[in-house]
Amino acid sequence: MNRQRFIPAGVVSKRKRTTTKMKLELDLNIIKQKSISKEKENFKFRAFLKQCDDKKVDKIVHAIYKRVVKEIDCTQCGNCCKHMNPSLTMKEIRVLSKIDNTTTKDFKENHTEIDSFENTHFLKQKPCKYLNDKICTIYEFRPNDCKSFPHIHKSSFNSRTLSMIEYYGICPIVFNVMEQLKSEFRFRSLI
Numbered sequence: 001m002n003r004q005r006f007i008p009a010g011v012v013s014k015r016k017r018t019t020t021k022m023k024l025e026l027d028l029n030i031i032k033q034k035s036i037s038k039e040k041e042n043f044k045f046r047a048f049l050k051q052c053d054d055k056k057v058d059k060i061v062h063a064i065y066k067r068v069v070k071e072i073d074c075t076q077c078g079n080c081c082k083h084m085n086p087s088l089t090m091k092e093i094r095v096l097s098k099i100d101n102t103t104t105k106d107f108k109e110n111h112t113e114i115d116s117f118e119n120t121h122f123l124k125q126k127p128c129k130y131l132n133d134k135i136c137t138i139y140e141f142r143p144n145d146c147k148s149f150p151h152i153h154k155s156s157f158n159s160r161t162l163s164m165i166e167y168y169g170i171c172p173i174v175f176n177v178m179e180q181l182k183s184e185f186r187f188r189s190l191i
């Protein structure tokens, strides 16, 4: 997510409708509903992708992602900040503790939860405690996990498909990348 300032509700295309080449779904309510109605399809698609060459999948996903992300303005969405718990490094915890004018110990106790299996801290409030009227109040200091969400630009898409199914109902970028990926593989004609 890359946004300094959020403005009210809904996501809009950056391009004017007359020049938009792709038909994107941007309505968060429709996206949420489709994540429920298409849950089985998404898990079948995940199983299908697992049989494909990982590098080929990455190449196609990254090409689609570049096209989709150009069309979506995160400054008019902010939905991930309402639904996700970003992970925090110890350095980030120290930075946020300073911003909050508290100790790292108190910050950890009051504002994080820990995944003891991975020994990782996560911000625990939803919506995020730093989200104020759709503005990230600590934008310059936001955690890396926030900066790189929804992580589609990274390699090994196939190793993150469970997360993608989770994000599919939250993030218009993920939703549209997944739908275009299904089309690219002509997946629906296979089921």
Ligand code: SF4
Binding pocket: 001, 080, 081, 086, 128, 129, 130, 131, 135, 136, 137, 138, 139, 142, 143, 146
């Ligand atoms: S720290 Fe900022 S970017 Fe990250 S979840 Fe909170 S409001 Fe969103």
Ligand code: SF4
Binding pocket: 001, 002, 072, 073, 074, 075, 077, 078, 079, 080, 081, 149, 150, 170, 171, 172, 173, 174
């Ligand atoms: S949910 Fe997706 S589209 Fe919305 S702000 Fe976050 S990264 Fe951008």
